[in-house]
Amino acid sequence: MSALAVRLAGRRGGFSLEAAFEVPAGGVTALFGPSGSGKTSLLRAIAGLDRLAGRCALGEAVWQDEGRFLPPHRRAVGYVFQEASLFAHLDVRQNLVFAERRAPAGGALIGFEEAVAMFGIAPLLGRRPGGLSGGERQRVALARVLLSQPEVLLLDEPLSALDQPARDEILPYFEMLKHRVALPVLLVTHDLADLERLADRVVVLEAGRVVGSGALNDVLVGESALTRRRDAAAVLPGRIRGFTADGLSEIAVAGEVLLVAGRAGQAGDAVRVRIAARDVSLAVERPSQTTILNILRAEIAAVAPIGEAEVLVTLTLGGERLMARVTRRSAHELALAPGREVFAQVKSVSLAAGSG
Amino acid sequence: MTDLAPPVLLTLALATTTTLLLLVIGVPIAWGLSRWRWAGREAVAAIVALPLVLPPTVLGFYLLLLLGPNGPGGALAGLWGGRTLAFSFPGLVIGSVVYSLPFMVQPVRNAFEAIGDRPLEVAATLRAGPWDRFFSVALPLARGGLISGAVLSFAHTVGEFGVVLMIGGNIPGRTQVLSLAMYDYVESLDWGKAHLVALGMVGFSFIVIAATMLVERRLRPGAA
Numbered sequence: 001m002s003a004l005a006v007r008l009a010g011r012r013g014g015f016s017l018e019a020a021f022e023v024p025a026g027g028v029t030a031l032f033g034p035s036g037s038g039k040t041s042l043l044r045a046i047a048g049l050d051r052l053a054g055r056c057a058l059g060e061a062v063w064q065d066e067g068r069f070l071p072p073h074r075r076a077v078g079y080v081f082q083e084a085s086l087f088a089h090l091d092v093r094q095n096l097v098f099a100e101r102r103a104p105a106g107g108a109l110i111g112f113e114e115a116v117a118m119f120g121i122a123p124l125l126g127r128r129p130g131g132l133s134g135g136e137r138q139r140v141a142l143a144r145v146l147l148s149q150p151e152v153l154l155l156d157e158p159l160s161a162l163d164q165p166a167r168d169e170i171l172p173y174f175e176m177l178k179h180r181v182a183l184p185v186l187l188v189t190h191d192l193a194d195l196e197r198l199a200d201r202v203v204v205l206e207a208g209r210v211v212g213s214g215a216l217n218d219v220l221v222g223e224s225a226l227t228r229r230r231d232a233a234a235v236l237p238g239r240i241r242g243f244t245a246d247g248l249s250e251i252a253v254a255g256e257v258l259l260v261a262g263r264a265g266q267a268g269d270a271v272r273v274r275i276a277a278r279d280v281s282l283a284v285e286r287p288s289q290t291t292i293l294n295i296l297r298a299e300i301a302a303v304a305p306i307g308e309a310e311v312l313v314t315l316t317l318g319g320e321r322l323m324a325r326v327t328r329r330s331a332h333e334l335a336l337a338p339g340r341e342v343f344a345q346v347k348s349v350s351l352a353a354g355s356g
Numbered sequence: 357m358t359d360l361a362p363p364v365l366l367t368l369a370l371a372t373t374t375t376l377l378l379l380v381i382g383v384p385i386a387w388g389l390s391r392w393r394w395a396g397r398e399a400v401a402a403i404v405a406l407p408l409v410l411p412p413t414v415l416g417f418y419l420l421l422l423l424g425p426n427g428p429g430g431a432l433a434g435l436w437g438g439r440t441l442a443f444s445f446p447g448l449v450i451g452s453v454v455y456s457l458p459f460m461v462q463p464v465r466n467a468f469e470a471i472g473d474r475p476l477e478v479a480a481t482l483r484a485g486p487w488d489r490f491f492s493v494a495l496p497l498a499r500g501g502l503i504s505g506a507v508l509s510f511a512h513t514v515g516e517f518g519v520v521l522m523i524g525g526n527i528p529g530r531t532q533v534l535s536l537a538m539y540d541y542v543e544s545l546d547w548g549k550a551h552l553v554a555l556g557m558v559g560f561s562f563i564v565i566a567a568t569m570l571v572e573r574r575l576r577p578g579a580a
Contacts, residue, residue, distance in 0.1 A: 049477050072480035073488075079481035085474045089496040098492070102483040148482045 001025035002059020004152050004184045010052035012041040017052065017208035023152070023184040028198050030187045032219075033205035039188040042205070043154050046186070047079050048072040058151055058184075076104075078150030078183075083161045084137035086129035092140050093125040099148040107149025109181060115143040118180065119173055135166035139173060146181070153177075153185040159194055174198055175352075196220070196235045196274055197352045221321045227304075227312055233276040234322035235352075240269045248293075251351070254318035259293045264351045272352040277312060279347040280324035284334050286343050294346040298322070300338050303331060311336075315344055360549065362529045363537035370445070370520075370533060371513040374452040375460075378509045381453065382460030383502070387490070389461070390468035405458045415455060416522025423447045423523060443525045448533070451523040452513045459512045460505040467501020468494060500575040507568045511561065 004023040011017070017038045023029045031039045045052040048063065049072055056064040063070045072079075086095050100112055116122050119139040129137060138158060145153065158174070159167050175198065178185065189195055195202065195216075202219040204212040204226070212223040220226055221234050238253040248259045253273050264271060287295060298315035306312050311331045313324045324344060326336075336342065388394075389401050407415055420442055423429030429441035429450070441447040475497060479489045495502070517535045524531030526540070534553060541550040 047481055049480070071485075072477070073483045073485050077481055079478070081474065081478065085478045087475060087478070087493060087497075089493075089499075098479075098484075099482045102488075104483075144482070 001151070001182050001184070002061075004046070004186065005055070005057050006042070006046055008042060008045050008052040008054035008056065010045075010054075012038060012050075012052070012208070015208050017041055019203075019205065019208070019210050021203045021210060021213060023186045024201070025184045026182050027200035028178055028185045028187050029201045029203065030189055030195050030199035030216075031203050031205055032189060032195050032199070035190055037190075037205045038208040039190070039205055040156055043079075043156050043186065043188050046152075047077045047154055048075050049079075076149075076151035078145035078148055078153045080138075080141055080145055080153070080155045080158045082157045084134070084141035086132075086137055086140055086144075088129055090129075091125070092121065092127050092129070092132075095129070095140060096125075096144050096147055099144045103147060103149040109149045109183075110146045112147065115147050118176070119143045133166065134162045135169040138162065138166075138170050142173060142177065146177075151183060153181070153183050155185065155187045157188055157190070160189070160191065171197060192226070192229070192231060192233075196233065197272070217321065221314060221323055227277070227323065228306055230278070231276065232278075232312070232323060232325070233274050234320075236273045236275070236320050236322065238271050238273040238351075240265055240267050240271060242267050249351075251349075254320040256296050256318065258296075258346070258349055260349050260351060274350045274352065275322050275346055276348070277323035277325040279349075280315075280322065281345045281347070282313060282324050282326055282330070282334065282336065283343045283345060284340075287345060290345065292345045292347055294349065296344045296346065298342060298344045300336055300340045300342060302338055303336055315342070317344070359528075360537075360552065363532050363534045366445075366529075366532065367514055367534040370448055370452060371510045373449050374456060374513045375506050375510045377449065377453050378456060378460040379502070379506060382457060382505065382509075383464055383495075385457075386461045386464035386468055386505075387494070390465045404461050407455050408458050412455065412516065412518025413522055416451065416519040419447075419451045419454065419519065419523050423450065442523055443527060443531055445531070448520055448524050448531055451519045452516060455516055455519045456509040456512045459508040463501045463504040463508065464498060465501075467498035467504075470501075471497045500572050503571050503575070504568060507564055511564045514560070515557075 003025055006023070007020040009018040019042055031042060033039050041050065044050040046056055048070060051069065054064070058076065062068060063075045087098065090098060096112065096115065116125070119142055121140055121143055124132060124136060124140065132140065159170065162170060178198070187198060199216050201215055202213060203210055204219060204223055206225060211225060212219060214222065217235055226232055236253050238251040238258070241250040241252045241257060243249055243263055248261060249264045251258045251260055251271060251273060258273065296317055298317040300313055301316045301321065302314040304312050305328065306325065309328055310325055311328050313326060313331065313336055315322050315324060322344070385404060389397060421427050423441035425440045429447065430439060433439060433441050441450065471494060475493050476489050479493045484492065515535060520531065520533050521536060526532050526536045538550060538553045541553065
């Protein structure tokens with residue numbers, strides 16, 4: 001599977017867009033930014049639905065370059081729109097067959113039966129799109145897009161049109177999709193929670209420009225656009241080690257073991273561990289007599305002010321980084337400075353299961 | 357009773373031919389008007405809509421000039437040894453097509469516009485080319501408009517009077533359609549036949565309208 005290389009520029013609406021990035025095969029690259037930052041414009045241009053100047057190539061296949069512009073139907077993209085746009089004149093099965101019939105011969109990404117089983121849509125095959133729920137429609141749309149045997153998946157805010165129950169219903173399918181297909185996947189989102197759950201790499205877009213990019217946690221911990229947010233969090237890879245008799249899960253993260261209330265998945269499962277900066281407090285000596293279970297020895301990498309009263313402390317721990325948001329007064333009183341060893345008390349840890 | 361048959365058959369033949377031709381001509385025009393931004397688009401839309409406001413006799417008068425021996429229609433007829441397209445079935449068809457064009461183009465254009473860009477973009481990203489998108493997405497999604505357009509064109513052609521009188525000349529057996537025959541029956545105080553035709557037309561119109569409404573209800577998106 002080849003990587004998608006994008007270098008596009010042009011004017012869209014009131015502002016100019018200029019972005020260059022790569023979407024490697026395997027894993028999800030997220031195009032992250034606020035509404036109006038040009039994410040969807042870029043995605044549409046990559047699919048060939050709109051025109052921007054520049055170059056767009058999937059491995060050896062050049063879709064667009066100086067003097068060359070392939071229309072969308074000649075680009076091997078699978079595009080999932082914000083609202084699942086099923087064909088209203090066809091039932092679910094016919095929607096799937098529409099894609100299957102136009103797929104190139106020999107495309108071996110997925111077969112009809114497997115796609116139906118993977119998204120649990122067998123009971124819906126005879127139904128009309130008009131009678132399906134939002135989550136059901138998006139599942140059919142995902143099955144349909146895979147049946148067109150794409151070589152790149154473009155997902156345009158695929159969760160944002162859904163209400164919370166529907167999101168919870170559909171998210172596991174996206175996580176499964178990530179692991180099932182080894183394609184470059186480009187996800188457009190403005191939602192930090194979606195980013196944390198689905199992305200492996202992030203390209204941060206602001207007002208039509210790429211302002212940062214990198215592996216998920218490097219961006220979460222390193223880009224000021226994200227670290228300054230009140231809901232800033234680090235997301236670390238972990239693995240379920242086992243379960244205690246009193247109902248806790250043991251998660252191995254960065255050479256330490258975190259305890260999380262409840263049973264999450266199976267021993268051996270890869271999980272994502274989300275630690276919000278506001279849920280981490282710092283102590284210079286190992287605290288005792290506390291209700292907080294997870295106390296990690298870490299080294300301060302940086303201390304950066306946030307507004308008048310607070311600072312963001314970046315910590316390193318077994319090669320991983322996390323953040324603590326504390327008051328400026330505490331940082332001053334404890335003399336928090338780079339290089340200093342501290343104990344991070346993690347008040348709450350949440351898991352996104354099924355992702356590595 | 358037997359002399360009712362020629363105008364009835366002629367009317368049905370004229371309306372059927374006109375409707376089929378209008379599907380071939382009107383649907384591409386409606387597509388061009390609804391989906392492409394081009395200079396002169398609104399001018400074309402206005403010309404297409406012109407027959408809605410023009411008195412049929414005015415339209416008939418110009419068509420008569422165009423189709424007559426000295427117009428392009430006469431030249432065309434010369435190709436197969438004729439002298440004029442006026443006062444002939446082909447002339448009636450041309451006149452009816454022009455006259456009923458807005459009745460086909462408008463509903464179909466509205467139906468194409470109601471589809472929006474999204475289904476066609478989805479089809480494109482599922483590797484459907486432009487023709488494929490037109491035939492397997494746009495036309496099926498616009499079928500309500502197509503049926504309305506066809507029914508309206510057919511009914512409008514059946515009911516037209518002024519244009520066919522000007523172009524056709526009311527020649528019994530050749531260009532005398534039902535509406536002209538009806539006029540003749542009344543003129544000659546043949547009330548029996550007039551009643552028959554009139555009642556027949558009322559029944560026909562009712563069936564057309566009822567059928568259109570039923571079909572449109574069934575084709576509404578979301579209907580099983």
